[in-house]
Amino acid sequence: MQKTKRVAILFSGNGSNLEAVARKIDDKKFCDTHIKVEIAISNNQNAYGIKRCQDLDIKYRVIDHRDFKSRDEFEEVILNLLEESKIDLVVLAGFMRILTPSFVSKFKCVNIHPSLLPLFKGANALRESFDSPMKVAGVTVHKVSMELDSGEILSQKCIEKIEDESFEEFSARIHALEHELYYRTILRLLVD
Ligand code: GRF
Numbered sequence: 001m002q003k004t005k006r007v008a009i010l011f012s013g014n015g016s017n018l019e020a021v022a023r024k025i026d027d028k029k030f031c032d033t034h035i036k037v038e039i040a041i042s043n044n045q046n047a048y049g050i051k052r053c054q055d056l057d058i059k060y061r062v063i064d065h066r067d068f069k070s071r072d073e074f075e076e077v078i079l080n081l082l083e084e085s086k087i088d089l090v091v092l093a094g095f096m097r098i099l100t101p102s103f104v105s106k107f108k109c110v111n112i113h114p115s116l117l118p119l120f121k122g123a124n125a126l127r128e129s130f131d132s133p134m135k136v137a138g139v140t141v142h143k144v145s146m147e148l149d150s151g152e153i154l155s156q157k158c159i160e161k162i163e164d165e166s167f168e169e170f171s172a173r174i175h176a177l178e179h180e181l182y183y184r185t186i187l188r189l190l191v192d
Pocket of ligand 1: 011013014015016017018093094095112113114178
Protein backbone atom coordinates (compact mmCIF):
# COMPACT_ATOMS: atom_id res chain seq x y z
CA MET A 1 0.00 0.00 0.00
CA GLN A 2 1.35 3.45 -0.87
CA LYS A 3 2.24 5.75 2.02
CA THR A 4 2.94 9.46 1.91
CA LYS A 5 5.67 10.93 4.08
CA ARG A 6 5.59 14.68 4.55
CA VAL A 7 8.70 16.76 5.05
CA ALA A 8 9.13 20.34 6.25
CA ILE A 9 12.35 22.23 5.57
CA LEU A 10 13.42 25.07 7.86
CA PHE A 11 16.01 27.53 6.54
CA SER A 12 17.39 31.01 7.15
CA GLY A 13 19.64 31.86 4.23
CA ASN A 14 21.01 30.65 0.94
CA GLY A 15 18.98 27.45 0.83
CA SER A 16 21.29 25.35 -1.33
CA ASN A 17 20.60 22.30 0.86
CA LEU A 18 16.88 22.99 0.68
CA GLU A 19 17.11 22.99 -3.11
CA ALA A 20 19.30 19.90 -3.30
CA VAL A 21 16.99 17.91 -1.00
CA ALA A 22 13.81 19.10 -2.71
CA ARG A 23 15.12 18.26 -6.18
CA LYS A 24 15.99 14.74 -5.11
CA ILE A 25 12.97 13.77 -3.04
CA ASP A 26 9.99 16.09 -3.53
CA ASP A 27 6.95 14.49 -5.10
CA LYS A 28 8.85 11.32 -5.86
CA LYS A 29 8.12 7.71 -5.07
CA PHE A 30 10.64 5.43 -3.40
CA CYS A 31 9.40 1.84 -3.16
CA ASP A 32 5.90 2.32 -1.77
CA THR A 33 6.62 5.69 -0.19
CA HIS A 34 5.59 8.92 -1.82
CA ILE A 35 7.54 11.86 -0.39
CA LYS A 36 6.28 15.40 -0.38
CA VAL A 37 8.10 18.55 0.75
CA GLU A 38 4.90 19.91 2.20
CA ILE A 39 6.20 23.25 3.41
CA ALA A 40 9.38 25.28 3.80
CA ILE A 41 9.65 27.80 6.60
CA SER A 42 12.13 30.65 6.89
CA ASN A 43 12.63 33.02 9.81
CA ASN A 44 14.27 35.49 7.43
CA GLN A 45 12.27 37.23 4.75
CA ASN A 46 15.43 38.11 2.84
CA ALA A 47 16.66 34.52 2.60
CA TYR A 48 17.71 33.56 -0.93
CA GLY A 49 16.11 30.17 -0.24
CA ILE A 50 12.73 31.85 -0.73
CA LYS A 51 13.55 32.43 -4.41
CA ARG A 52 14.49 28.75 -4.64
CA CYS A 53 11.11 27.75 -3.14
CA GLN A 54 9.34 29.90 -5.72
CA ASP A 55 11.35 28.40 -8.58
CA LEU A 56 10.76 24.86 -7.30
CA ASP A 57 7.09 25.52 -6.60
CA ILE A 58 7.42 24.62 -2.93
CA LYS A 59 4.93 26.16 -0.54
CA TYR A 60 6.73 28.42 1.91
CA ARG A 61 6.02 30.67 4.85
CA VAL A 62 8.13 33.36 6.48
CA ILE A 63 7.85 33.41 10.27
CA ASP A 64 10.12 36.16 11.53
CA HIS A 65 11.32 35.45 15.07
CA ARG A 66 11.60 39.21 15.67
CA ASP A 67 7.81 39.48 15.52
CA PHE A 68 7.48 37.46 18.75
CA LYS A 69 8.11 38.28 22.38
CA SER A 70 9.60 34.91 23.20
CA ARG A 71 11.15 31.85 21.58
CA ASP A 72 8.16 29.80 22.75
CA GLU A 73 5.68 32.03 20.93
CA PHE A 74 7.76 31.93 17.75
CA GLU A 75 8.00 28.15 17.92
CA GLU A 76 4.32 27.73 18.65
CA VAL A 77 3.44 29.23 15.27
CA ILE A 78 5.88 26.90 13.53
CA LEU A 79 4.61 23.90 15.53
CA ASN A 80 1.02 24.67 14.53
CA LEU A 81 2.04 24.82 10.88
CA LEU A 82 3.90 21.51 11.16
CA GLU A 83 0.94 19.87 12.86
CA GLU A 84 -1.54 21.20 10.28
CA SER A 85 0.72 19.90 7.52
CA LYS A 86 1.00 16.45 9.21
CA ILE A 87 4.78 16.55 9.02
CA ASP A 88 6.74 13.31 9.54
CA LEU A 89 10.23 14.80 9.43
CA VAL A 90 11.61 18.30 10.02
CA VAL A 91 14.74 18.98 7.98
CA LEU A 92 16.91 21.86 9.14
CA ALA A 93 18.86 23.36 6.27
CA GLY A 94 20.88 26.29 7.52
CA PHE A 95 18.19 27.27 10.05
CA MET A 96 19.91 29.76 12.35
CA ARG A 97 17.63 29.57 15.39
CA ILE A 98 18.15 27.24 18.32
CA LEU A 99 15.10 25.06 18.93
CA THR A 100 13.79 24.46 22.44
CA PRO A 101 13.69 20.97 23.99
CA SER A 102 9.91 21.10 23.80
CA PHE A 103 10.00 21.65 20.02
CA VAL A 104 12.53 18.92 19.49
CA SER A 105 10.51 16.44 21.53
CA LYS A 106 7.42 16.94 19.34
CA PHE A 107 8.91 16.29 15.90
CA LYS A 108 11.70 14.16 14.56
CA CYS A 109 14.25 16.77 13.41
CA VAL A 110 17.50 16.35 11.52
CA ASN A 111 20.27 18.82 10.74
CA ILE A 112 23.30 18.98 8.50
CA HIS A 113 26.56 20.41 9.75
CA PRO A 114 29.67 21.24 7.70
CA SER A 115 32.22 19.36 9.79
CA LEU A 116 32.97 15.91 11.09
CA LEU A 117 31.14 16.17 14.40
CA PRO A 118 31.87 16.14 17.27
CA LEU A 119 34.66 18.35 15.92
CA PHE A 120 33.97 22.00 15.16
CA LYS A 121 30.50 22.57 16.54
CA GLY A 122 28.83 25.94 16.02
CA ALA A 123 28.50 28.58 13.37
CA ASN A 124 32.20 28.78 12.37
CA ALA A 125 32.61 25.10 11.60
CA LEU A 126 33.63 25.50 7.98
CA ARG A 127 36.35 28.02 8.75
CA GLU A 128 37.64 26.12 11.78
CA SER A 129 37.72 22.88 9.86
CA PHE A 130 39.60 24.59 6.99
CA ASP A 131 42.11 26.21 9.35
CA SER A 132 42.72 23.06 11.40
CA PRO A 133 45.82 20.94 10.85
CA MET A 134 43.63 17.95 9.98
CA LYS A 135 44.21 16.29 6.62
CA VAL A 136 40.53 15.46 6.16
CA ALA A 137 37.30 17.40 6.53
CA GLY A 138 33.69 16.49 6.06
CA VAL A 139 30.00 16.82 6.83
CA THR A 140 27.60 15.26 9.32
CA VAL A 141 23.87 14.63 9.36
CA HIS A 142 22.57 14.27 12.89
CA LYS A 143 19.37 14.14 14.89
CA VAL A 144 18.58 17.44 16.55
CA SER A 145 18.79 17.23 20.31
CA MET A 146 18.66 19.65 23.20
CA GLU A 147 22.33 20.57 22.81
CA LEU A 148 23.74 22.39 19.78
CA ASP A 149 25.20 20.08 17.08
CA SER A 150 25.23 17.16 19.50
CA GLY A 151 22.41 14.78 18.55
CA GLU A 152 22.95 11.21 17.38
CA ILE A 153 25.10 11.07 14.27
CA LEU A 154 23.17 9.55 11.37
CA SER A 155 25.73 9.80 8.59
CA GLN A 156 29.06 11.37 7.70
CA LYS A 157 31.18 11.80 4.62
CA CYS A 158 34.71 13.10 4.37
CA ILE A 159 37.11 14.53 1.83
CA GLU A 160 40.85 14.93 1.82
CA LYS A 161 42.19 18.43 2.01
CA ILE A 162 44.07 19.65 -1.06
CA GLU A 163 47.28 21.61 -0.62
CA ASP A 164 46.96 25.31 -1.48
CA GLU A 165 43.20 25.02 -1.94
CA SER A 166 41.43 28.32 -1.21
CA PHE A 167 38.72 28.59 1.44
CA GLU A 168 36.17 29.18 -1.35
CA GLU A 169 37.18 26.02 -3.20
CA PHE A 170 37.15 24.04 0.03
CA SER A 171 33.68 25.39 0.93
CA ALA A 172 32.32 24.49 -2.50
CA ARG A 173 33.54 20.89 -2.10
CA ILE A 174 32.02 20.67 1.38
CA HIS A 175 28.67 21.99 0.13
CA ALA A 176 28.66 19.52 -2.77
CA LEU A 177 29.22 16.77 -0.21
CA GLU A 178 26.30 18.06 1.88
CA HIS A 179 24.00 18.04 -1.13
CA GLU A 180 24.85 14.41 -1.80
CA LEU A 181 24.65 13.14 1.77
CA TYR A 182 21.57 14.94 3.07
CA TYR A 183 18.89 13.58 0.79
CA ARG A 184 20.28 10.04 0.99
CA THR A 185 20.12 10.14 4.80
CA ILE A 186 16.60 11.59 4.71
CA LEU A 187 15.48 8.79 2.41
CA ARG A 188 16.94 6.23 4.77
CA LEU A 189 14.81 7.70 7.57
CA LEU A 190 11.60 7.89 5.57
CA VAL A 191 11.57 4.84 3.36
CA ASP A 192 11.38 1.40 4.84
C1 GRF B 1 25.34 24.45 5.41
O1 GRF B 1 26.73 24.50 5.33
C2 GRF B 1 24.90 23.58 6.55
O2 GRF B 1 25.80 22.56 6.83
C3 GRF B 1 24.83 24.54 7.71
O3 GRF B 1 24.36 25.73 7.16
C4 GRF B 1 24.76 25.80 5.79
C5 GRF B 1 23.51 26.13 5.00
O4 GRF B 1 23.78 26.36 3.64
N1 GRF B 1 23.99 24.01 8.75
P1 GRF B 1 22.58 26.48 2.62
O5 GRF B 1 21.68 27.61 3.13
O6 GRF B 1 21.86 25.19 2.59
O7 GRF B 1 23.20 26.84 1.31
